[in-house]
Amino acid sequence: MKAQGTGRGRRLGLTRDKVIAAAVTMIDRDGPDSFSLRKLATELGVEAMSLYNHVPNKEALLDGVAEALLAEVDFSASDTGPWQDRVRAHATAFRATALRHPKAFPLVLTRPTKSPAALETIRSALAGFTDLGLPPEEAVHALRSYAAYIVGTIMRELGHAISLGTWDPGHAQERIEEITATGDPLLTAVAPYLAVGDHDAEFDYGIELLVAGLAARVEVPGDGGPRQA
Known part of the structure; x- marks a missing residue:
């Protein structure tokens, strides 16, 4: 069964790096406690299911955020x-x-x-x-x-x-x-x-x-x- 929203995510050129970058921006602004995949999807203008083409779950996304920040040093x-x-x-x-x-x-x-x-x-x-x-x-x-x-x-x-x-x-x-x-x-x-x-x-x-x-x-x-x- 095709996940809802994946087509829109592809049309917008969504990638794992873009998803992680948006997550960094959100967490920098709002903190990690209020972060969710649903809110991130809204921020990106896609359906939440679109994100699963790039990260398997929230924990994996937070790991990606940590890796991106560490790579910035x-x-x-x-x-x-x-x-x-x-x-x-x-x-x-x-x-x-x-x-x-x-x-x-x-x-x-x-x-x-x-x-x-x-x-x-x-x-x-x-x-x-x-x-x-x-x-x-x-x-x-x-x-x-x-x-x-x-x-x-x-x-x-x-x-x-x-x-x-x-x-x-x-x-x-x-x-x-x-x-x-x-x-x-x-x-x-x-x-x-x-x-x-x-x-x-x-x-x-x-x-x-x-x-x-x-x-x-x-x-x-x-x-x-x-x-x-």
């Missing part, structure tokens, strides 16, 4: 220069794309993908560690620690992870008072700093901490002897 700057600069450039490029797509990018961070774009993300991250001379197993440990930081901090910045303070200076004093009201001396001492945050400063601090940790790991490995980078 420009990692070219992370392939040259000292390893520290390559790590910084990789992280900066990833975050920059996330901030261009604050509503859609969480799909990249929460949906496992085996796409070529995902493999390129991994390859370019590993390229930042090559000069360290890490054995393959340890390079993967470093990669996963790096990924955990990147994913966690971006999810927090986009409002999808725990935040101990406020990012709105207008509410800083209220948050300071809430923290100091606990009476805990450790919390009270850090309250003015814990109550507010700066996404740029926090992101840069974490990357520099990771870079410094990797450098120290290479210079002074666990057995106390030097490791050649």
Whole structure:
């Protein structure tokens, strides 16, 4: 039985790439929670069944959106220069794309993908560690620690992870008072700093901490002897 609307979809030149691009636009605008194939079909001016010529279901379409966003990240700057600069450039490029797509990018961070774009993300991250001379197993440990930081901090910045303070200076004093009201001396001492945050400063601090940790790991490995980078 012929699916209703498929002829119109073909007449309009509908393709998988166009369907995914339209989905990215919609999710960027409205967020993923309100997204549906029916709404996407309306946006494209076709019957919902037309979409099934290009994606088997909503989950596959969301995977496609994640892959498209990941493919948008420009990692070219992370392939040259000292390893520290390559790590910084990789992280900066990833975050920059996330901030261009604050509503859609969480799909990249929460949906496992085996796409070529995902493999390129991994390859370019590993390229930042090559000069360290890490054995393959340890390079993967470093990669996963790096990924955990990147994913966690971006999810927090986009409002999808725990935040101990406020990012709105207008509410800083209220948050300071809430923290100091606990009476805990450790919390009270850090309250003015814990109550507010700066996404740029926090992101840069974490990357520099990771870079410094990797450098120290290479210079002074666990057995106390030097490791050649």
